[in-house]
Amino acid sequence: xxxxxxxxxxxxxxxxxxxxxxxxxxxxxxxxxxxxxxxxxxxxxxxxxxxxxxxxxxxxxxxxxxxxxxxxxxxxxxxxxxxxxxxxxxxxxxxxxxxxxxxxxxxxxxxxxxxxxxxxxxxxxxxxxxxxxxxxxxxxxxxxxxxxxxxxxxxxxxxxxxxxxxxxxxxxxxxxxxxxxxxxxxxxxxxxxxxxxxxxxxxxxxxxxxxxxxxxxxxxxxxxxxxxxxxxxxxxxxxxxxxxxxxxxxxxxxxxxxxxxxxxxxxxxxxxxxxxxxxxxxxxxxxxxxxxxxxxxxxxxxxxxxxxxxxxxxxxxxxxxxxxxxxxxxxxxxxxxxxxxxxx
Numbered sequence: 001x002x003x004x005x006x007x008x009x010x011x012x013x014x015x016x017x018x019x020x021x022x023x024x025x026x027x028x029x030x031x032x033x034x035x036x037x038x039x040x041x042x043x044x045x046x047x048x049x050x051x052x053x054x055x056x057x058x059x060x061x062x063x064x065x066x067x068x069x070x071x072x073x074x075x076x077x078x079x080x081x082x083x084x085x086x087x088x089x090x091x092x093x094x095x096x097x098x099x100x101x102x103x104x105x106x107x108x109x110x111x112x113x114x115x116x117x118x119x120x121x122x123x124x125x126x127x128x129x130x131x132x133x134x135x136x137x138x139x140x141x142x143x144x145x146x147x148x149x150x151x152x153x154x155x156x157x158x159x160x161x162x163x164x165x166x167x168x169x170x171x172x173x174x175x176x177x178x179x180x181x182x183x184x185x186x187x188x189x190x191x192x193x194x195x196x197x198x199x200x201x202x203x204x205x206x207x208x209x210x211x212x213x214x215x216x217x218x219x220x221x222x223x224x225x226x227x228x229x230x231x232x233x234x235x236x237x238x239x240x241x242x243x244x245x246x247x248x249x250x251x252x253x254x255x256x257x258x259x260x261x262x263x264x265x266x267x268x269x270x271x272x273x274x275x276x277x278x279x280x281x282x283x284x285x286x287x288x289x290x291x292x293x294x295x296x297x298x299x300x301x302x303x304x305x306x307x308x309x310x311x312x313x314x315x316x317x318x319x320x321x322x323x324x325x326x327x328x329x330x331x332x333x334x335x336x337x338x339x340x341x342x343x344x
Contacts, residue, residue: 002037004030013037028104035148056101056145061131064100064144065090068134080202080259086130100144103135105153112154121157128156165282166289171275178273186257187265189241191283193255196238198287198305200224201280205259209250212242224306232304 003014007026011033015023023040027033065086073082090096095107108128115124132151138144167175172195179188190204197204203221211220217239220231234242245254257265266280284305291301302308 002041004033004037006030015040017041025101028106055143057099059100059144060097061100061103062090062096064138065096065131065134067142068137072134072137078202082130085127086134089127089131100138100146103150105150108151108154112157116157122159125156125159128154164285165278166286167278167282171273171278174273175269175275175278178269181272182265182269184257184261184265186255187262187269189245190255190257190262191266191269191280193238193241194280194283195287195290196235196241197232198284198291199232200284201262202259205253205255205257205262207254209247209252209254212250212254221306228306228308230303230306232306 003016005012005014010026010028011030012026013024013033013036015037025033025036027036069083069086073079073086076082093111095103095111098107108131112124112128115127128151132149135146135149135151139146139149175191176188179191182188193199193204194201197219199207199221203224206223207219207221211222212218212234213220217234218231219234219238220229222229224230242254263280270276270278288301288305291304292298296304
């Protein structure tokens with residue numbers, strides 16, 4: 001039978017059962033203590049090994065995230081951005097040095113509140129999501145006997161910070177001029193290609209010449225963020241970029257540059273152009289919005305962008321009201337005319 005006692009720092013649980021080592025743990029609430037006791041006693045009754053507190057107390061969140069970075073992150077298409085985000089958490093967050101046994105919802109709720117004062121909700125939402133997944137992998141696949149995932153009880157911030165940044169008048173020209181001073185000759189074509197195709201940065205860098213069909217004017221994207229390959233039509237502008245780069249052998253990467261090199265070159269060119277608030281991903285917003293302004297239907301735009309959910313596609317479509325007003329100038333609604341007799 002478990003003994004639950006109130007302490008200054010929470011509720012202490014002791015479980016003594018003949019033939020099994022004594023188990024003790026302190027939790028914040030009585031409900032958590034009772035749940036943990038039931039879980040432990042249930043495992044003993046089912047002849048299972050009790051939850052190994054020694055492992056939970058001897059393993060920190062830092063150890064867990066480092067293992068996740070080594071074993072799980074490399075399997076994802078978002079490997080680069082995910083690794084950068086998790087390494088930043090490891091550098092800056094003291095809770096990473098807490099043992100898994102001491103991780104509670106309050107630890108992450110306090111982190112969420114403090115972090116929201118410094119960064120946008122989307123950043124916090126993604127960071128919490130990654131940590132939660134790392135804990136879930138540890139529970140289900142790495143024999144870490146966590147009673148529950150502490151982040152399941154932490155409310156993540158609402159995503160109310162969708163970007164609607166597009167290139168304003170003269171900004172593309174400023175960006176082009178800044179790119180002319182970039183040492184690596186591949187950077188400017190990457191930016192131009194992104195605006196003409198709406199492809200993500202990782203998709204562009206993964207594109208190979210063998211995936212370009214000149215006759216059909218298409219490009220095959222084998223690895224996408226959604227995990228679903230797609231073939232996209234290429235506008236004249238995109239084909240012009242490829243024609244300028246076209247090598248004799250037509251093999252290998254179309255844009256031979258690493259993600260880190262592109263990131264640094266982009267940031268330097270952007271800053272030279274005085275567009276410090278412009279993100280590379282904003283070029284995808286610009287491209288998708290241009291496709292809509294060209295008159296493509298939403299299914300046609302989705303074929304290019306790869307969106308499966310129309311609601312997500314709408315987040316990327318940022319039409320300018322002034323442009324729409326100019327398009328509607330001189331036009332008005334007219335009563336449709338009907339011909340033929342109306343059936344009685």
